[in-house]
Amino acid sequence: MNIYFSAGGRFDFDRNGVMFVALVDGQPIQCLVSEEALQNHFDAMGGADDHEHAFEIHHEEIVTAAESKILQGYPEPILLTSADF
Structure with a gap:
């Protein structure tokens, strides 16, 4: 399984x-990291800008959690909450 993540989120x-996008074997999968997380x-x-900035700074940790859920077979959209960190 090939998984790639978008560089940015909105x-x-x-x-x-x-929200951000994972490409799983070329197919887009919507992902979301919660405001609370x-x-x-x-x-x-x-504010939206501050949350987007936090996403950018911690991109690697966030996409690692999303990748784990994708590999475990969670349904789309992949939702990351505080419990995932």
Whole structure:
């Protein structure tokens, strides 16, 4: 299984988190790291820009957690919460 992640993410106000995309064997899979996880584990303070910045700084740790869930067969969208960190 080949998994690649997008470099950036964007804050989704409807889902309260930063959305990003994984390409799994060439197929896009939507992923979301929750606002709560970004605040509790990655020091995001508030506002979409701050959450997106925290995502960028901690990209490697976040995508590692997403990759683990993909490999375990979790359904799309892949949701990362505080419990995943």
